[in-house]
Amino acid sequence: MEATLTAPHVLQEAMVEKNFRTENLSIFYGTYEAVKGISLPFPEKTVTALIGPSGCGKSTFLRSLNRMNDEISGSTTKGSIWIDGVDINASGTDVIKLRQKIGMVWQKPNPFYKSIYDNIAFGPRYHGVKGKKALDEIVESSLRRAALWDEVKDRLKDSALALSGGQQQRLCIARALSVNPQILLLDEPASALDPVSTGKIEELIKELKEELRIVIVTHNMQQAARISDYTAYFYLGQLIEYGLTEKVFTNPENSMTQEYIMGRFG
Amino acid sequence: MLNNKIAQNHKSRIEKHHIEDFIGRSYMSFCVLLLIVAIISMVYFVMSKGISTFVVDKVSVSDFFFGTKWSPEGSNPSFGALPFIAGSFVTTLLAALIASPLSICAALFMTEIVPGWGKKLLQPVIELLSGIPSVVYGFVGLSVIVPFLRNVFPGQGIGVAAGSIVLSVMILPTITSVTVDALSALPQNLKESSFALGATRWQTIARVIIPTTLPAILTGVVLGMARAFGEALAVQMVIGNAPFIPKSLFESASTLTSVITLGMGNTTMGSPQNNSLWSMALVLMLMTFLFVFIVRLLEKRRAI
Numbered sequence: 001m002e003a004t005l006t007a008p009h010v011l012q013e014a015m016v017e018k019n020f021r022t023e024n025l026s027i028f029y030g031t032y033e034a035v036k037g038i039s040l041p042f043p044e045k046t047v048t049a050l051i052g053p054s055g056c057g058k059s060t061f062l063r064s065l066n067r068m069n070d071e072i073s074g075s076t077t078k079g080s081i082w083i084d085g086v087d088i089n090a091s092g093t094d095v096i097k098l099r100q101k102i103g104m105v106w107q108k109p110n111p112f113y114k115s116i117y118d119n120i121a122f123g124p125r126y127h128g129v130k131g132k133k134a135l136d137e138i139v140e141s142s143l144r145r146a147a148l149w150d151e152v153k154d155r156l157k158d159s160a161l162a163l164s165g166g167q168q169q170r171l172c173i174a175r176a177l178s179v180n181p182q183i184l185l186l187d188e189p190a191s192a193l194d195p196v197s198t199g200k201i202e203e204l205i206k207e208l209k210e211e212l213r214i215v216i217v218t219h220n221m222q223q224a225a226r227i228s229d230y231t232a233y234f235y236l237g238q239l240i241e242y243g244l245t246e247k248v249f250t251n252p253e254n255s256m257t258q259e260y261i262m263g264r265f266g
Numbered sequence: 267m268l269n270n271k272i273a274q275n276h277k278s279r280i281e282k283h284h285i286e287d288f289i290g291r292s293y294m295s296f297c298v299l300l301l302i303v304a305i306i307s308m309v310y311f312v313m314s315k316g317i318s319t320f321v322v323d324k325v326s327v328s329d330f331f332f333g334t335k336w337s338p339e340g341s342n343p344s345f346g347a348l349p350f351i352a353g354s355f356v357t358t359l360l361a362a363l364i365a366s367p368l369s370i371c372a373a374l375f376m377t378e379i380v381p382g383w384g385k386k387l388l389q390p391v392i393e394l395l396s397g398i399p400s401v402v403y404g405f406v407g408l409s410v411i412v413p414f415l416r417n418v419f420p421g422q423g424i425g426v427a428a429g430s431i432v433l434s435v436m437i438l439p440t441i442t443s444v445t446v447d448a449l450s451a452l453p454q455n456l457k458e459s460s461f462a463l464g465a466t467r468w469q470t471i472a473r474v475i476i477p478t479t480l481p482a483i484l485t486g487v488v489l490g491m492a493r494a495f496g497e498a499l500a501v502q503m504v505i506g507n508a509p510f511i512p513k514s515l516f517e518s519a520s521t522l523t524s525v526i527t528l529g530m531g532n533t534t535m536g537s538p539q540n541n542s543l544w545s546m547a548l549v550l551m552l553m554t555f556l557f558v559f560i561v562r563l564l565e566k567r568r569a570i
Contacts, residue, residue, distance in 0.1 A: 068458055074381055096464045104462040110455040112479045122473070123463035172459070179463055 002116065018085065020183060025079035025089070027069060036237040037079065042183070047205060049215040049228035049245065051221065053260065056219045056234040062185050065215065066102040067095050083183075095107055100127060103176030109168035111160035111175070116143075116152050119160045119171055123179040139176055145211075146174035147204050166197025173204065176207040184208065186216040190223065202227050202254045221261055225249050233257045249256050284544035309551070315541060316548025319345065323538040330545060336509040336525075338539040345542045349511045351549065354521040356426055356499060356512075358494040361433035366487050368434075369441035370476075376442075377449040378471060389446075396439035404503030406434035412504055421516035422506070429505035429521070433497060435489035444486030448479040485564045492557035495534075496550060522546045 018044040020042045029034040032058050035057040045207040050058040058122065060069065067088065069075045084090040088098050100123075111119050118141040121129075123206060129135055131219040139156065143149040152163070160171055170191060176184060186205070190198040205227050218224050224231055233241045233256075242249060252258045272563060319325050325345045333346020372392070376385045408424075411431050416423030451474065460470040476483070498521075506518025526543050533540035 066462060070460065071458065071461060089526070096466060099462055099464040102462075104458070106455045106459070108455060110453055110459055112459070112474055113458065122460070123465070124465065126465050126469055159526070173462065 007030050019083065020057045021067070021082050022061075023080040025064065025077065025081060027057070027064050028076045029072070030074050030080075030253040034237050036066070038234075038239045040232055040239065040242060042213045042215055043214060043230070045209055045211075046229040047209050047216060047227055048230045048232065049224035050215065051260070052240075053236035054219075055083065055236075057237040058083070058232075058234045059187055061234070062187055062215060062217050064089075065183070065242050066104055067093070067100050067186055068104065070095065095255070100179045101181055102183045102185060103173075103179065103181035104185040105169070105172050105176050105187065107129050108192050109165055109172055111163070111168050111171050114160060115157050116160050116163070118170060119175050120178045123175065127179060141195075142174040142178040143171075145177050145208065146170045147200065147207075148174055152228060166193050166200060169197065169201060170204065173201075173208075177208075181212065183215070184212045186214065188217055190218060191219060198223075209218060221263070223248075233260065235260075268323055273429075281347075312544065312548050312551055315544035319538065319545040320365070323541055325538070327540065329556060331543070334411075334511060338533075338542060341537065345545075346540070347542070347546055347549070349509050350520050350522045350525045350546060352511050353426070353505070353519040354495055354550075354553075356519075357429045357505070358491050359523055360426070360430035361437055361494045362487055363453050364434035364492050365437050365441055367489060369438050369486070369490075370445055370483060372438075372442050373445035373449055374471060376446055376476075378467070378475065379547040385446075392439045392442050392446075395435070396443070400500040401438065401503075403432055403436055404500035407500060407504040415516065421514070423516070423517070424504055424506040424514050424518055425514075425516045426505065426519050427515040428514075429501045429519075432500050432504055433494040436497060436500060437494050439487040440490040440493055441483075444489060445479070445483050448482030449475065451482075452478060481564045481567045483560050486509065488557055488560050488564065492554055495553055495557070496523060498527045502527060522550050526550075553565070 019041060023039050024037045025035060025039070026033060028038050036059060040048070050062060052058050055214050061067050063083060064077050069077060077089055079089065081089045083098075083101065086093075112122060114122070115140055120142050121135045124135060129138060140149060140153075143152065148167060151167060152158075152171075161166065163171060167193075173189070174182075189205075190201045193201065202223065205216065208214060209229075218225075218227065228245045230243065231241075231245040231247065232239055233252075233254075235256060241252055241254045243253075248257060249261060252261065269385035278399055317423065329414050330345050330347050331351070334345060334348050335344045335346045336349060337344055356409055357509050372388060407428060412423035414423070415421070415425075415428055419427070455476060456478065457470055460474045461467075465473070502524035503520055505521065505523055505524060507520050509520055509525070510518075512519040524548055529539070529543050533543065
């Protein structure tokens with residue numbers, strides 16, 4: 001393993017980002033250390049792409065950001081995740097409240113077995129939004145933000161499962177947006193979709209980053225290059241390189257990053 | 267020359283494959299055919315016997331299904347099977363009502379609440395429960411549940427309540443294991459999506475997990491009911507076997523199965539008494555078909 005992992009100036013940048021960053025975050029499954037002491041910033045109005053070969057820990061890292069790893073028995077997390085000056089990784093964090101701030105979308109579209117309307121209204125209902133009018137508004141605005149409104153506005157009561165794969169995925173994004181999160185975590189959101197749907201999702205990500213921070217795990221190098229502002233390259237649980245996407249893709253500092261991006265391994 | 271030989275070799279190999287394939291296919295076709303013939307002849311046998319009550323012995327269909335008086339002996343016999351039909355339905359429904367919530371909770375406990383040791387501990391227990399012979403259930407019911415009911419409630423202890431309780435324990439494993447399978451088959455992401463929106467575990471179970479798996483859970487309940495409906499021995503030991511429609515849960519009653527098992531040794535083949543038992547067997551069989559049909563319907567719905 002080469003010693004110089006990340007350029008010092010980039011790490012300094014990470015320390016500057018106050019509102020959302022990780023600090024020395026390590027994640028264990030039992031005794032196995034899947035993520036090894038990673039510090040990463042997620043600046044406002046940006047898309048940060050996490051890339052790396054399968055099993056490098058990028059998904060595990062992503063899932064820890066909204067404490068989703070709590071649901072996996074035997075996993076423990078050390079280090080800090082700072083959101084608005086609070087370490088959400090500390091014990092005593094209200095995970096329910098936290099997850100309202102952080103939306104998440106998975107690789108496979110996974111709408112609830114409910115109507116389109118109820119899929120979106122699901123979250124707000126739990127967070128005390130009452131009254132049909134208020135819910136109607138949230139449903140419409142969430143679907144609009146996910147660029148799905150025009151396609152489904154006439155059949156909100158239909159089952160969400162009747163939508164196409166790409167529509168389902170945008171529905172899942174709308175569902176995540178329904179509780180008005182500040183951060184959106186995307187775990188390979190387009191890898192199960194056809195190219196046209198993928199294009200729509202990417203377009204959507206570019207629009208959404210004007211409003212919130214987005215962290216995306218992707219196996220698609222071109223996708224990372226197209227949509228992200230910052231790129232972090234993970235390998236075997238370590239952060240090998242982090243920087244502006246342009247820089248990482250055109251002139252990486254680490255030879256391992258270069259090899260991976262060029263498709264020589266991974 | 268050499269090519270010729272290879273070609274010949276090849277050809278004989280192909281032929282060998284063909285023969286193997288033919289033998290295998292014939293054998294399997296034979297087995298399937300045997301199965302189909304067995305089922306069809308059984309259905310035919312039960313049908314012809316069951317219908318002869320109405321055709322040969324001229325018992326009216328409505329007297330059989332809605333008559334409440336069962337006295338097949340004597341010069342003026344009457345064949346009202348309603349008490350048994352009612353007994354079967356009541357015990358089955360009650361058993362399902364008792365067992366379903368318990369089973370669903372047990373399944374949720376094993377898969378959602380404590381998936382680690384919960385499953386490790388309960389899985390063998392459930393499997394064991396389903397392996398216990400029904401005579402043992404009946405015996406335990408007779409020596410534990412019946413005295414308990416006798417002490418707490420009016421009556422003799424034996425009766426519909428005792429039968430239902432015994433049946434409910436017997437169908438617990440069926441409903442639980444079907445529900446556990448359904449819950450384990452849920453995509454992990456679905457639960458996480460609910461968690462990610464800030465729903466608690468209970469909200470997730472109530473609003474996402476149960477609604478999504480409901481058709482499968484109902485399949486389990488129907489399968490359990492099918493088992494309860496067809497169970498003879500254990501019920502017969504605790505239900506009292508009186509040919510009346512019970513007026514309370516603590517009165518003796520009979521079910522279709524218990525009447526058949528008790529009566530079949532005392533009647534002669536072809537007699538009206540015997541035929542009427544076959545008619546009840548026919549009702550049982552048709553009910554089983556209905557249960558299977560419902561399960562099919564539910565599975566179709568689940569596939570969406």
